[in-house]
Amino acid sequence: MRIIIEGYDPVDRQLVRGELAGVDRAQTQAADIVTLQFDAAPADNSASSGGGDGAAAAPPAAPPANVVIKQNPTLLQKARPGDVRVGACVWDGGFILSAILEHRARSGALRLAGARCVELGAGCGLAGLVAARLGASVMLTDQKEVLVHARGNAAKNKALWMPAPPGPAPRGPQQQQAQQQRQQAQDAGPPPPGSAGVMPLDWAAADMAEAAAAVRRAMGGRIDVLIGSDCIYPDPAGCKANAEAFIEACVALCDADTVALITYEVRIPEVREALLGAARARFNLRLLAAEEVPDGWRSERVETFEMRLL
Numbered sequence: 001m002r003i004i005i006e007g008y009d010p011v012d013r014q015l016v017r018g019e020l021a022g023v024d025r026a027q028t029q030a031a032d033i034v035t036l037q038f039d040a041a042p043a044d045n046s047a048s049s050g051g052g053d054g055a056a057a058a059p060p061a062a063p064p065a066n067v068v069i070k071q072n073p074t075l076l077q078k079a080r081p082g083d084v085r086v087g088a089c090v091w092d093g094g095f096i097l098s099a100i101l102e103h104r105a106r107s108g109a110l111r112l113a114g115a116r117c118v119e120l121g122a123g124c125g126l127a128g129l130v131a132a133r134l135g136a137s138v139m140l141t142d143q144k145e146v147l148v149h150a151r152g153n154a155a156k157n158k159a160l161w162m163p164a165p166p167g168p169a170p171r172g173p174q175q176q177q178a179q180q181q182r183q184q185a186q187d188a189g190p191p192p193p194g195s196a197g198v199m200p201l202d203w204a205a206a207d208m209a210e211a212a213a214a215v216r217r218a219m220g221g222r223i224d225v226l227i228g229s230d231c232i233y234p235d236p237a238g239c240k241a242n243a244e245a246f247i248e249a250c251v252a253l254c255d256a257d258t259v260a261l262i263t264y265e266v267r268i269p270e271v272r273e274a275l276l277g278a279a280r281a282r283f284n285l286r287l288l289a290a291e292e293v294p295d296g297w298r299s300e301r302v303e304t305f306e307m308r309l310l
């Protein structure tokens with residue numbers, strides 16, 4: 001997996017493009033467009049290559065399964081701690097969670113094809129869109145002011161991956177109405193596998209339980225995989241309260257067989273203790289060992305928790 005960054009350099013007044021083999025925040029958070037490029041089609045979507053003597057020629061290699069994210073570095077530069085503008089760019093934990101999801105899906109350790117997946121604090125939605133690219137039906141959630149980033153990226157990637165509906169585009173009012181009705185019927189259920197929808201869910205808000213119930217309903221009452229990256233960080237509103245609220249939202253979305261994968265960036269030890277304490281009170285929690293994170297994506301600062309309800 002590689003990161004391709006693209007953007008406008010205002011000093012040299014030119015478009016720049018570069019390739020990174022791992023996380024490098026100074027570079028990724030300065031880019032306007034970040035593309036995660038996989039080496040080949042995700043395991044669940046790729047055709048078998050056959051084998052043995054005299055086997056038919058292998059099918060042509062599938063095109064790279066890219067996930068393309070539009071970010072807003074200018075907005076992020078104005079962000080203060082706890083500010084909604086932190087969701088305007090992808091954070092290191094988002095790339096690392098994406099690498100873990102891809103690695104697990106390829107190895108068969110995590111089934112994402114056909115799975116129902118919810119992302120908390122999605123920001124630009126990278127990890128959730130990677131899960132969608134790996135075949136999951138995904139709901140990206142965040143505070144409602146932040147959803148603009150996830151919504152734009154969900155639409156962009158859907159247009160890139162999903163085949164256009166057969167037949168000519170509807171022209172008359174009746175055809176347009178019929179298409180709208182089909183779209184509404186589709187919007188009422190979980191997003192189709194391989195795509196992502198967007199819903200508000202603020203874990204610190206008084207209506208968190210209702211918002212979580214609405215997300216569960218939208219997912220057909222079942223969530224197989226819950227993900228979140230870099231959701232808890234030093235917050236002026238109170239780190240312990242925020243960590244507890246985040247974990248309560250996780251509880252509200254999990255069933256006994258839901259697996260939650262959460263990346264956390266260690267910035268202040270007290271915040272980490274608050275998050276781990278809140279999580280261990282409600283979940284069986286396991287910290288992933290370094291070798292469970294794919295080569296090139298390990299970080300001294302970013303940890304990954306795998307959690308299942310107690």
Ligand SMILES: C[S@@+](CC[C@H](N)C(=O)[O-])C[C@H]1O[C@@H](n2cnc3c(N)ncnc32)[C@H](O)[C@@H]1O
Nearest residue numbers: 087090091094121122123143146202203204229
């Ligand atoms: C550091 S950013 C990480 C964004 C993204 N997950 C990533 O890794 O690129 C933190 C995200 O958590 C979201 N967030 C913070 N507090 C939240 C809350 N109370 N409810 C929902 N989302 C929240 C922010 O809006 C932001 O998108």
